[in-house]
Each structure stands twice: as C-alpha cells, then as structure tokens.
Amino acid sequence: MIIRPFIRILLIILAAVPFQAHAQTIDEQKASAQNALREGAIDDALSILGKLSAENPRDADILRRLAAAQAANGDFETAQRTIDQALVLAPNDYDIQLARANILLWRDKVAEADAQGRIVASAAPDYPGLENFRTALARRRAMDMVRISSASISQSVSRATFQRGDRQDWLTSEAALGLSLGPETNLTVQAEREERLATDTRLAARLDRRITGGLIYLAGSATPKSDFRESWSISAGIEKQISSGTHLLLDGRYAAYRGSDVAIVQTGVRQSLGGHFVLTARAINLFGGGESYRIGSAVRLDYASPGKTGYFVSAASYPDVEADGTRQLRGIATGIIAPLGKHLSLRATGAYEQRRDSYSRKAVTISMSWRFGQAQ
Numbered sequence: 001m002i003i004r005p006f007i008r009i010l011l012i013i014l015a016a017v018p019f020q021a022h023a024q025t026i027d028e029q030k031a032s033a034q035n036a037l038r039e040g041a042i043d044d045a046l047s048i049l050g051k052l053s054a055e056n057p058r059d060a061d062i063l064r065r066l067a068a069a070q071a072a073n074g075d076f077e078t079a080q081r082t083i084d085q086a087l088v089l090a091p092n093d094y095d096i097q098l099a100r101a102n103i104l105l106w107r108d109k110v111a112e113a114d115a116q117g118r119i120v121a122s123a124a125p126d127y128p129g130l131e132n133f134r135t136a137l138a139r140r141r142a143m144d145m146v147r148i149s150s151a152s153i154s155q156s157v158s159r160a161t162f163q164r165g166d167r168q169d170w171l172t173s174e175a176a177l178g179l180s181l182g183p184e185t186n187l188t189v190q191a192e193r194e195e196r197l198a199t200d201t202r203l204a205a206r207l208d209r210r211i212t213g214g215l216i217y218l219a220g221s222a223t224p225k226s227d228f229r230e231s232w233s234i235s236a237g238i239e240k241q242i243s244s245g246t247h248l249l250l251d252g253r254y255a256a257y258r259g260s261d262v263a264i265v266q267t268g269v270r271q272s273l274g275g276h277f278v279l280t281a282r283a284i285n286l287f288g289g290g291e292s293y294r295i296g297s298a299v300r301l302d303y304a305s306p307g308k309t310g311y312f313v314s315a316a317s318y319p320d321v322e323a324d325g326t327r328q329l330r331g332i333a334t335g336i337i338a339p340l341g342k343h344l345s346l347r348a349t350g351a352y353e354q355r356r357d358s359y360s361r362k363a364v365t366i367s368m369s370w371r372f373g374q375a376q
Helices: 003-038 042-055 060-072 076-089 094-106 110-123 130-143
Strands: 147-162 167-180 185-195 199-211 214-222 232-243 246-257 260-274 277-288 291-303 310-322 325-339 344-355 359-371
Touching: 003 042, 003 060, 042 060, 060 076, 060 094, 076 094, 094 110, 094 130, 110 130, 167 359, 246 310, 260 325, 277 310, 291 325
Parallel strands: none
Antiparallel strands: 147 167, 147 359, 167 185, 185 199, 199 214, 214 232, 232 246, 246 260, 260 277, 277 291, 291 310, 310 325, 325 344, 344 359
16 A cells, blocks of 8 residues: 555656756757857757757747748848747747847848737837847838948049150049948949040949849949040949859940940959959950950959958959940059048059050049948
C-alpha cells in the first residue's frame, strides 16, 4: 500500500525532468541565436531559430526572434509573415507589436507602421523601444520630403599646348546641388563654366533612382550658344549588381555638337578586389562624329576605406568629341578624396591628356563637397 503511492510520486518527478531540461534547452538556444545576431552571424541565428520554430510552432516568442533574424538578413517580406503569425498567437504582446511596427517601417509601409506603433503607445506610452521607433519613424518621414542632400564646388586650372607651339591657360568652375526627392530618388543639378579663348557655360541635371542591387539614372545637358561643348545631350544608364562584389555598368548618350551629332554607348564592370580596392573597366563605343564607328576604353582603380582618405588612378584612350570634330584622346589621372569631418570632403586631382592632332593638357582640380544629414 505504501509502495504504490511512492512509485506514483517517483514517476511524476521523472516525467517532469525531461520537460524541464527541454525548456532549459530552448532558453539556451534562444540565447545562442541572440548572440549570433549580435555578432553578425545571421545564418547561424536563422538556422537555430528555424529549427526551434519547427519544433515549437505555437511559440510566439520564437517566431518574434525568427522575424528579427529574417529582417536582419534583408528578407522583410518573410519577416512580416513570420511576425504576423506571432501576433495571431499573442495579440497582446507588446514586444511582438513593436517588432511588427519596425518591420513595416523597414518595408516602407510608413502609415501601417505608424498605426501599429500607436497601438503600443496608447496601451504603454513608456514601453521600452517605443521611443527609438518614433525616432526612426520621424527620420523616415523626413526622407520623403524634398530636401537638399549635398552641395559641391570645384575649380580646375589647366595648361593646353597646341601642336603649333602656342599655349593657353584654361579655367573651369563648377557648382552642383543634390536634392533628395525621397528615400530612393535623388536629383543633381550642375552648372559648369569653362573659360578658354571663348567661354562655354554648361547646365546639366541627373535623376538617380536606387533599385535592388544598384541604380538607374536619366540625365541631360544644355550649353547655350556653345563654342566647343555640346549644344545639348541626353543620357540614361543602369548599374546593377550581378554577383557578390561585381556590378555591371551600361550607359547610353546622344549629344549634338555644331554640325555633328554623336551617340556613345559605354559598357563596363566594377569589381571589388578586397582590401577596400575596386577596379572599374569600361568600353567606350562612339557612333557618328565624322566616322561611322570608333571604340575606346577606360580603367580606374580606387582605394576607399570608410572614414579614411581614399586614392584613385585612371587611364583612358577613347574618341573625344568637341566642336572641331572627333579625335582620339589618351589620358592618365590620379587623385585623393579626403574626409575633413563627418560631412565635408576634399578631392584633389591631377591629370594629363593628349588629343591627337590637336593639343595636350595638364590640369589640377580641387573640389569640396558637403553632404547634409548623414556622415560621409
């Protein structure tokens, strides 16, 4: 009689032990996933949390953590589906509600993110993380406003030596203003004044739109009463990532000069070489300008470490068009780009070019640029 109750109690205790060990294992795995996220090992976190979620499909906290890992990996659509599942299981969990608000914001669903954040704020105005969400929401809304994003000025001094032996000093002044039209769209307007024996003032604008893995752009220019620059031009292009560290470049341009129109097509590739080095190579194809077809090329090597002085060197040989016709141009250039603070940077460039049957030129250019609202 005494043995049976004792055995029953023992069995209850033994049955509870695996459950407690299992619960402890889940907590440890959650901690491991959190540490992996903190250290940037997103794939490890996804693996841990994915397995946990499969084993515990009704654990809302695991789903919340999995959604955070998916968002950290850039898969916002999947992250929203996951956080929506968690919200169904735990509709009153403020951590899940706030996580959903952040994911909606990252997906650029600003109105829905605001509405979700207000639900948390109405129930718990001082809930941890809510103030950070409000700040991010305000910053995102500010990005939708038309605002000045950058400004730059530059001055170039060059000495041109012509085949007949005479020399000329040329001055080129340039000013540009960048306007943010939204989080993915930027407009740059530019004015350039080049003084030779005659003076040309060229006005230009370029519209950039960021896309997944790159950007597309549309540009145009006009030179009223042009002497040696194009009368007008239009161009469009795309830069697209095709693999890790590799971008494909494509640009098409049509330009009208006095008595001659040309079309230029550039194809190229930008390749990361590691160690902050990037190599860019382009093929330059020209149609028109007195001949049916000409081809050239350009190559440039950049060293750019974030927050530190960068360097570049370039070489090119391509058909160059001015009002006196199309001639082959060969040139080399080198320069530095130095940050002078969080927003200000200095660029200094030295260049030499030789235009066949025309002139050679040595030039030095100094430019300053300021980026509003974000560090360089």
